[in-house]
Amino acid sequence: MNPLSPLNMDRHQRVIIDTQAQEWLASPAPGVWRIPLEREAAESGQVTSLVRYEPKTHFAAHYHPKGEEIFVLEGVFQDEYGSYPAGTYIRNPPGSCHAPRSDSGCLLYVKLNMFPSADHDVFRLDTHNASWQPGIDAQVYTMPLHGFGNEQTYLVRWERNASLHSHRHDGGEEVFILSGDYHDEQGEYGPGAWIRNPAGSQHQPVTTSGCLMLMKTGHLPV
Known part of the structure; x- marks a missing residue:
C-alpha cells in the first residue's frame, strides 16, 4: 500500500476490508498507528481509518477543516476537553482544533473532513448510558x-x-x-x-x- 496515494475514493464502488488482516502504518506522531480504509491524500482531505494510540502517546494540536467523527473502540481517548472511554461517540465540527492523546492507549474508528459546512454541533455520547x-x-x-x-x-x-x-x-x-x-x-x-x-x-x-x-x-x- 502506497501511503501517499488515494485509496477507495470511488464511492460508487462496493468495498470490503478485513481490518484484522491489514498492516498498521506509522503516523507522523511516534506511537500512533493507522489502518486507512478510504483516503483522499496522505495527511489531508477525507479519510476513514482505524487509529491506535500506544500508552502515553499524543498527536500535536491540529485543526479539522471539515470536521472529525470518532468512535472509541478500546481504551480511553483524551484531549484537552475530556477523557472518553470505549463506547464514546465524538463529533468535532468544521474548524475545530484539539491535541489528542491517550495515557493508557486506545483504538479509534475515525472519519475526517466529511461534514457539511452547516453541521457545526459539538457532540459527545457515552453509548453505555444511552x-x-x-x-x-x-x-x-x-x-x-x-x-x-x-x-x-x-x-x-x-x-x-x-x-x-x-x-x-x-x-x-x-x-x-x-x-x-x-x-x-x-x-x-x-x-x-x-x-x-x-x-x-x-x-x-x-x-x-x-x-x-x-x-x-x-x-x-x-
Whole structure:
C-alpha cells in the first residue's frame, strides 16, 4: 500500500476490508498507528481509518477543516476537553482544533473532513448510558448517534438469528462490525470488517450469533 496515494475514493464502488488482516502504518506522531480504509491524500482531505494510540502517546494540536467523527473502540481517548472511554461517540465540527492523546492507549474508528459546512454541533455520547430503540425488525435494535440532512449515524444491535428482508440503500450504507457475525448474499463478515455499499445497492443481511455494528447511511453519492 502506497501511503501517499488515494485509496477507495470511488464511492460508487462496493468495498470490503478485513481490518484484522491489514498492516498498521506509522503516523507522523511516534506511537500512533493507522489502518486507512478510504483516503483522499496522505495527511489531508477525507479519510476513514482505524487509529491506535500506544500508552502515553499524543498527536500535536491540529485543526479539522471539515470536521472529525470518532468512535472509541478500546481504551480511553483524551484531549484537552475530556477523557472518553470505549463506547464514546465524538463529533468535532468544521474548524475545530484539539491535541489528542491517550495515557493508557486506545483504538479509534475515525472519519475526517466529511461534514457539511452547516453541521457545526459539538457532540459527545457515552453509548453505555444511552437507550436502545426498536428497529425495523423485532430482533434488531438501534441507537441513534447523529443525523444531519440525509445522513444518519447509529449503532445497530442484532439478536441471535435475526434477519432483515431484502432492502435498498438509496443513499448508500457504511458498516463497521464491532462484534458477532454478519452476512448477506455477497459474503460473511466478522469483527473488524468494514463494508461500504454504494447508493442504490440492495441486500438481505442475516446474523447467526448476533452482531453489534456502527452504521452510517444516506451519505454516499447517488
